[in-house]
Amino acid sequence: DGQIDCDFASGSSCRFGRQKPVVVIPTVLKGLNNQRMRLVSDIVGAILIGAAVQLPSMLATRRMCHFRVDCYKKYEPILPIWDVFDENATRKALARAGACITRSTNASNATGRAAKVYVNSGHVQRLATPIAASKLEQLAMAKLLVRADGRPLRRMHFGGESDCCVLFVPDSIRVRQLFRRVNAAFKTSLAISSIADVVTAAFYASVGSHGRALALHWRGETDMSHSAHSLNTTIYRRGVVDMLAAQRIGRNHVHCLILGDLNATELRTLGVHFSASSSWLSLHSKATLLGARPGGLRSMLPAHLLDMDDFIGMIDFELGVRINYFVGAPFSSFSVMIALWRAAIAPSSNRTNVAVPGAHTDMVMGADTVDRLGAIFAAAFPFTERLLGDPCNRAHNASPLVRVQVRPEELPDAWVRPGETIHSTLPSMRHRLLHQQDNSVQPHACWLV
Numbered sequence: 001d002g003q004i005d006c007d008f009a010s011g012s013s014c015r016f017g018r019q020k021p022v023v024v025i026p027t028v029l030k031g032l033n034n035q036r037m038r039l040v041s042d043i044v045g046a047i048l049i050g051a052a053v054q055l056p057s058m059l060a061t062r063r064m065c066h067f068r069v070d071c072y073k074k075y076e077p078i079l080p081i082w083d084v085f086d087e088n089a090t091r092k093a094l095a096r097a098g099a100c101i102t103r104s105t106n107a108s109n110a111t112g113r114a115a116k117v118y119v120n121s122g123h124v125q126r127l128a129t130p131i132a133a134s135k136l137e138q139l140a141m142a143k144l145l146v147r148a149d150g151r152p153l154r155r156m157h158f159g160g161e162s163d164c165c166v167l168f169v170p171d172s173i174r175v176r177q178l179f180r181r182v183n184a185a186f187k188t189s190l191a192i193s194s195i196a197d198v199v200t201a202a203f204y205a206s207v208g209s210h211g212r213a214l215a216l217h218w219r220g221e222t223d224m225s226h227s228a229h230s231l232n233t234t235i236y237r238r239g240v241v242d243m244l245a246a247q248r249i250g251r252n253h254v255h256c257l258i259l260g261d262l263n264a265t266e267l268r269t270l271g272v273h274f275s276a277s278s279s280w281l282s283l284h285s286k287a288t289l290l291g292a293r294p295g296g297l298r299s300m301l302p303a304h305l306l307d308m309d310d311f312i313g314m315i316d317f318e319l320g321v322r323i324n325y326f327v328g329a330p331f332s333s334f335s336v337m338i339a340l341w342r343a344a345i346a347p348s349s350n351r352t353n354v355a356v357p358g359a360h361t362d363m364v365m366g367a368d369t370v371d372r373l374g375a376i377f378a379a380a381f382p383f384t385e386r387l388l389g390d391p392c393n394r395a396h397n398a399s400p401l402v403r404v405q406v407r408p409e410e411l412p413d414a415w416v417r418p419g420e421t422i423h424s425t426l427p428s429m430r431h432r433l434l435h436q437q438d439n440s441v442q443p444h445a446c447w448l449v
Contacts, residue, residue: 020052021153022102026161027056027077027109032084032310033317033333035059037165037381040183040337042158045168047098047178048133049140051156057081057105061310066261077109079308086187093185097178111157115147124150129158130166130380133175165333166380176382180344183337188318192311195286195300196318202289203323206282207255212247215323216240217259217316217335218270231331236367241274243327243364244281254281257323259316259334261309263287286315330363330374339363339383 023046028035039055046053060075094101106112117127121144139145147153158167170176188196207213218240220233247254258267262285271283290297298306305311313334320326320338328335342361361383368374378384 020050020100022052022054022114022155024054024106024111024114024155024157025056026106026111026157026159027058027060028164029060029075029077029161030164031075031333032059032061032079032313033337034164036183036186036337037333038159038163038167039186040179040340040381041165041167043094043097043099043182044133044170044175044178045136045158046100047182048137048168048175049145051153052100052102054102054104054106055081056109057107058109059084059310061308063307063309065309079305079311081105082189083191083302083305084189084311084314086189086193089187090185093187094182097181097185099182099185111160114155114157115153117153117156117158118146118148118150120144120146120150124148127158129163130169132171133168134171136168166376169380170382179382180340183340184344188314191302191305192314192318195290195297195315196322198293198300199286199289199315199319200322203255203257203284203319206284206289211253211255212249212325213255213257213323214247214325214327215257215259215320216244216327217320217329217332217338218262219260219329219332219335220273230370231367236329236364237273239364239367240327243362244274247325248280252280256281256283257289257319258283258285259320260285261287261312261316264291286319325360326362328361328363330367330378331369332373333377335363336377336381336383340381343383343385 023042025039025042028038043053056077057080058077059079059081060077061079062071062074063076065071065074091101118124119127119139124146126148127139127145145153147156168175170179204213220231220236244254244256258270262270264287267283267285267288271281274281274283287297290300293299297312301312317334317338320328320335321341326338326342328339330336339361363374
């Protein structure tokens with residue numbers, strides 16, 4: 001375990017060889033994009049503290065669940081990571097982003113012998129997350145990150161299999177860019193991208209030269225509305241309809257590619273819910289666009305992955321990053337990570353961001369779950385161009401589970417409000433922070449209680 005052997009090392013990301021500690025990423029027993037959030041957060045955290053990363057060998061998936069509330073939590077760690085992502089391209093891109101990825105994956109897919117991360121600030125206590133990225137860097141630079149017994153860390157983890165999904169809050173422009181680059185480094189496998197090629201071509205052929213095209217991630221299934229998330233589907237559906245209606249410019253016909261596992265019957269039902277007129281709106285899905293092919297979508301899938309919902313869902317993820325105009329659900333990790341990917345390619349000055357010139361990313365307005373997933377994701381994953389002045393307090397205001405850690409002498413007066421939790425852990429580093437190039441570092445931390 002002391003030998004750190006990294007693939008495609010670039011720059012200084014793998015410079016220290018045997019002395020480099022390793023962050024072990026477990027398989028998270030949640031959806032694939034919840035796992036993606038952990039992958040991105042853990043890798044960013046590892047880069048910030050100067051550690052290498054060991055990826056899990058397996059990802060979790062549901063089997064033939066189709067977003068039903070009775071099975072949406074039944075995840076199994078049986079999906080090989082390199083069936084989902086292109087190993088060679090992903091390792092190279094992660095190295096370019098500054099990550100040192102070990103050649104071996106985490107075969108146990110759990111944290112195993114990896115140590116929990118503690119902070120030695122006079123007494124040893126568990127590193128509580130989410131924490132501001134600048135705070136994590138401060139702790140690492142001061143050599144305060146240790147094992148429970150106070151010894152240096154060699155193999156470590158930032159959280160176990162059930163810990164998801166917000167670990168480190170990006171509170172500087174540099175870390176915002178790092179989140180985007182690391183997320184975009186995960187390149188989809190050929191098995192996924194080749195199917196997306198066929199669907200994309202078929203969709204644009206249906207649109208023609210005068211239609212308006214967009215991809216919409218529909219997230220009104222029962223696992224969101226009838227679970228603890230308690231999504232108000234009436235408000236959500238109204239926001240979707242308003243977004244679609246805004247695309248009806250002049251006599252243009254609007255073609256909407258619905259991202260999700262919908263067949264022709266389900267699309268027709270969805271059209272009724274949208275109160276859509278067939279005279280100006282057509283709904284498509286990957287299943288309907290591939291319907292004319294012998295065997296349809298299933299004939300194109302690898303045999304051992306036919307029943308794995310999360311693998312099939314990655315086809316829709318790839319479509320979401322390709323179609324010029326993407327409309328997402330702000331409370332969905334799937335939508336958020338697509339928007340984060342698109343932000344890495346070519347940020348724009350309009351309302352959110354773009355993937356290619358002339359393309360747009362947007363989120364359905366006014367919709368969120370009762371546990372405020374949309375507000376929390378917006379603070380933790382920088383997919384818009386709008387800079388949050390205080391992302392930790394944004395997360396704090398979004399959920400009663402989030403508390404803020406500050407040193408009052410390190411903050412502008414306007415940031416210290418009655419009722420904030422004040423906890424002293426480090427000597428003041430305000431002077432150094434105020435002289436960082438982007439002047440956007442906020443020296444405080446936030447965590448779940």
